[in-house]
Amino acid sequence: MVSNIVVLGSTGSVGRSTMDVLRANRGRFRLLGLAAGGNIQLLEKQVAEFAPLAVSVKSQRAARELQEKFPRLRVFHGNDGLDEIVSLPGCDGVVAAINGTDGLQAAFRTVRLGRRLCLANKETLVAAGELIQREAAVAGAEIVPIDSEQSAIFQCLAGSSREQVRRVILTASGGPFFRDAERDLAAITVAEALAHPTWSMGRKITIDSATLMNKALEVIEASSLFHLAPEQVDVVIHPQSVVHSLVEFSDASVLAQMSVPDMRLPILYALSHPQRLAGPCPSLDLAALQKLEFYPVDARRFPALQLAYDVLRQGRNAGAVFNTANEVAVEYFLAGRIGFTAIPAVVARVLDREGFQPLGGLDDVLQTIALTRKKTIATIEKEVMK
Ligand SMILES: NC(=O)c1ccc[n+]([C@@H]2O[C@H](COP(=O)([O-])OP(=O)(O)OC[C@H]3O[C@@H](n4cnc5c(N)ncnc54)[C@H](OP(=O)(O)O)[C@@H]3O)[C@@H](O)[C@H]2O)c1
Secondary structure, three states: OOOEEEEEOOOOHHHHHHHHHHHHOEOOEEEEEEEOOOOHHHHHHHHHHHOOOEEEEOOHHHHHHHHHHOOOOEEEEHHHHHHHHHOOOOOOEEEEOOOOOOOHHHHHHHHHOOOEEEEOOHHHHHHHHHHHHHHHHHHOOOEEEOOHHHHHHHHHOOOOOHHHEEEEEEEEOOOOOOOOOOOOHHHOOHHHHOOOOOOOOOHHHHHHHHHOHHHHHHHHHHHHHHOOOHHHEEEEEOOOOOEEEEEEEOOOOEEEEEOOOOOHHHHHHHHHOOOOOOOOOOOOOHHHHOOOOOEOOOOOOOOHHHHHHHHHHHOOOHHHHHHHHHHHHHHHHHOOOOOOOHHHHHHHHHHHOOOOOOOOOHHHHHHHHHHHHHHHHHHHHHHHOO
16 A cells, blocks of 8 residues: 555546545555646646646746745645656655656656556556556566456456466447447547547547447557456456456466446556555445446457557567557647547557567657657648648
């Protein structure tokens, strides 16, 4: 269990759920620091409520204004600011809930300092899984997942050795278009793609859920977190989002972790592990649910998933390329500049042309991200937005 925590991305969906968890456990956890991007209004409210020692924001200007309002608060900004926040003396756990790869450097810093990385940001493991795992092992830092599927696997694995695991089965809600098999996916609007049936999340991950790119990222994340071969990570569609994932052991026994779909549960567990604390999450009413359904993935309609297995087999910097190409394609979709089905098509095209390189360190990852951004933008603007 950690006690003195820092929350990166406190104004986002996972960040706000983390604040709820802290509210429900006042006295158990001490909030040392917060980091946010541009939602300064909400950050100010969080500062007033939780009185952290320090905060970090994206821009220098916002940092200056915040400092004037809260003269006793230590205020940082930018990537260096994130580094300062995770390095606060006494901190033993960092909730990493910045979206995209902006929080990558701070995640590395956290594990190098030997602190528990409570990881919501799946992009960290997709882009740099092997490197960060290596750094964590050297420093003796724990990486405890917050992503509900990975948390489910983490919980099911308690007390078993990796040799006993036959495979893990990630559940996917299927997103908003799963039940509508006749629907022309190419015509889907941004508003339709943002209407997730079971989870309320940030915009980027909601689009990833609709394309199943989110599950593709999680296949890579699971392989990295639990040291599994690609063929040991399966996916099944489960529209109710109540079974968060499952583990099949060598004797064919299957364990599942279940709860209402509420991110506050895996967040609390990442902080309290190996203990369990009472939290704000309501109980599961199985009789009210009546049925739990499971379906195979339609790989023809949702080609994103297969890309993840190709990326895992490629290794090297393929994960960083994959994640960045998707990030850029989602930005273009959200801006209404490319269609829904262009997202996996662009990612596949960028991957196809790449000669993958080994990753020696964080700088190589950041360089891959910068280069892939440029290449993806060029691919979209020259070949897709004709
Ligand atoms: N939402 C979920 O239920 C869920 C579930 C599993 C995993 N995840 C993963 O968790 C991560 C966060 O997801 P989310 O849905 O919470 O995203 P979100 O709602 O978009 O929130 C992102 C947070 O990151 C902050 N941020 C962005 N750039 C920043 C920067 N350069 N410096 C400091 N802060 C920055 C944002 O600040 P401002 O808002 O102030 O700009 C916001 O607080 C993603 O990697 C996602 O894949 C989310």
